[in-house]
Amino acid sequence: MKPRITLKKIASEFGVSISTVSKALKGSHEISEEVRERIQAYADYYNYKPNNLALQLRNQKTSVIGVIIPEIVHHFFSTVIDGIEHYANQKGYNVMVCVSNESYEKEVLNFNVLTNGSVDGLIVSVARETQENQKFDHFKSLTKDEFPLVLFDRIIDEINCDKVVIDDVGGGYKAANHLMEVGAKRIALITTEDYVTVGSLRKQGYLKALKNKGITIDESLIYYIDDSKNLYQQIEKVINVPNPPDAILAVNEIYAANALIIAKERGLSIPNDIAIIGFTSGLISEFTSPPLTCVEQHGYLMGEQAAELLINRIENTAPKDFQKEVISTNLKIRKSTFIDG
């Protein structure tokens, strides 16, 4: 790779100060026309480009937003980024995305890369390992510096910053209620470990809906999935039992789609023998047979709102108190729970 030509090298070539080169390249009349032209010609020859880093060091503003997501192969997070992009671009900001891969260490590394001058603010959904270990020092250090930060989806209550979540409790509640309305008596919940905030909140909604109808909670119908183990085998244990549930509420799309496949393999009719509902803003649900009813997560809207909160904070147009936006969920009813007519 050809060495990058720098102000310093040009200055040394001409035996002048860096400041003189810089002024010459900006066309300053403090520098004689002859010197300006010679320096400009030299810089053009070596394809000199003003170094953004140097510019940023002077004015700090990058017009770039950093985003850290736990996983990249995940339709929900893709749609959130799409929403962030859309709002940020309108406001003249660019977006850079890093992935934590659910790792605390990687999340901290991403913080280091992004927050030392590359971006004006950060939008983050917290890595699973960070949530599990409750190690939030990197977040605390940012907020102590008053660095603009927005948390979305997987948030941390004790961190003071702007936040966007969906109404996960409400989503779980609506889904369980819908299943009871279509006649379900024994609703299995397929969820994540409790330290994953969204799974835990959706479970709260499920429990609340059952209690409201006076149904005693049957703990044996609540299944906690370990994402590091085989998904199919874990979900088989929900359905391939002597007395399977008559409905399944799954806290994400991939759990629901697997449940649908397993139920069909067992010869169960959907929704007559077993109704199934998932959480998603994904594509799989539209193409299963029957298509899956789901609680819509509104990832795109969440992204737009996160970007709006962040940019208001960056541009000092936000209220002094931090905001917490809660996006309502709605059911997209398809044939996995309800047959029309």
Place this chain on the structure above:
Amino acid sequence: MKPRITLKKIASEFGVSISTVSKALKGSHEISEEVRERIQAYADYYNYKPNNLALQLRNQKTSVIGVIIPEIVHHFFSTVIDGIEHYANQKGYNVMVCVSNESYEKEVLNFNVLTNGSVDGLIVSVARETQENQKFDHFKSLTKDEFPLVLFDRIIDEINCDKVVIDDVGGGYKAANHLMEVGAKRIALITTEDYVTVGSLRKQGYLKALKNKGITIDESLIYYIDDSKNLYQQIEKVINVPNPPDAILAVNEIYAANALIIAKERGLSIPNDIAIIGFTSGLISEFTSPPLTCVEQHGYLMGEQAAELLINRIENTAPKDFQKEVISTNLKIRKSTFIDG
């Protein structure tokens, strides 16, 4: 936001040079212990952090790889990023992703943000608009500077750099051959506009397979999808015709999944009346009914290889001549084309 404390401000506060502050904070014994301690205490109080930008200006190496993809809500590109991440992390590099949203202007903007000091090299899949308009100046400017660059999937022949593609011609060929082997006589091709390189190459494979079997090409069986228009309505025109094709080869998963839904709505049996095959490394194909046969795109492997090529280029361990890696494709045969036994 609290103003960031800088070396300059600390120097001005103490009436010493920036170099003195810098040495003091590094614990240099050139500076008296008393001054060191006072400067350190002041820096701690204001939560001073050495600015990465300043460090980068000195040594230029960022250990960050920039990636520009055309779309974020796209499973294939997500898997490529996952592969890039995996290889890059092993080698001590972090990854930053920007999205061009298929726009030339946005792609150029991403180039500007990423190539002025934020990253050591770039991995890019070209935006549709850039391909359509054949405007490659931003790429030429990079390669002129010998800036490390790898193109993947959607590449540009005239740009001299390392490249990774899948064997798109071979994939189209294998898919069409498989359809003929299971008895198809009239295979419709659902593809993109020809300026999208991958669509055009897959079409070449399809044409080659048919010609090899002595089949005359029926241009009326080749459908070009305009992604800015309604997908369902365009694909309906392939199937809801008096004499529908007995097989469909779609150049991506979403075209194939829509074709499957439409064929079922029309009462066609899959694969008996119509066999369907897509290109993918996506998830939808596993969950349709019947599940879709597809040409596997190996996005993860493509990402790993792109990262390897780039890091070898960055670290000057690559051969002088640019490499072009071609990843073979293989068929994942499922029930949309073939019923076992």
